[in-house]
Structure formats: C-alpha cells, structure tokens
Amino acid sequence: MKQILLAATLLALLLAACTGASAEEGITVEDAWVRPAPVTGGNGAGYMVITNHTGEPDALIGASAGFAEMVEVHESVHMEGDTMSMHAVERIDIAPGESVRLEPGSYHIMLMGITEELQEGDTVELTLHFETAGDVTVQAPVREQ
C-alpha cells in the first residue's frame, strides 16, 4: 500500500511538472526580426523561430505584411559554385513538438516591394498564416542580423 501511495505521489508530481512546463500553448513565434530596407520599392526578408506546442501537425502556408506589396514564404538553397538561389515554398510543415527556424541561408519570409523604409530600431508587424492555427501576428524588430 505504501508503494502505491508513493507511486501516486510521484505521478502527481510528474503531472504537476508537465503542466508547469507547458505554459506555452499552440503555435509560438520567437526571435522574429526583419532586415533593414533603407529604400522603398526593394525587397526584404523576415526571420523567426516557430514552435508547434500542439499535439497535431501544422504548417506555415503564407504570410502578409502591411509594408510590402507581396509576401511569400521562401527557401534559400546553395547552388553549385557557391551561389545562392531561392524559391517560393507552398508550406513549411511543423510536426507536433518541433520547431522550425527561419534564418539567413534557409527559410525566410520574403517581403517584396517594400512600401516604407525599414530602419534599424523600428518594429514592424508580420502576420503568419498557419493551416490549422490560423493567423498569428508578431512584432518584429528591424535589425542587421
């Protein structure tokens, strides 16, 4: 009987620990940032870390921004001879419990036809479209890296 009680106490402690750790829920977006764009009309890029805290797969399927004429999800790839190329991707799948890093040289939010100057120190708003979670809006500081 004592052992069962002990096991029950341990289980309760474990459950409490789990509940405490899962303060993060749904889809979270961290470390969002956007490159400076000193002149309008050019292109920019946004980066971030997206984590799926849900129990179901989800996917980033697009993005929008009030300061760009067109926004796409892109992937940069190394080509032969040390050149870089990029292309639009329809979706970035994020498995339950997994994170996806959008960073220079990899996935990024491509901001085309920037309509206002983005200076270092500014903060801009990006809206990310997820297949299941819907829209998630984030504040992204403008910085060099």
Ligand SMILES: [Cu+2]
């Ligand atoms: Cu791009």
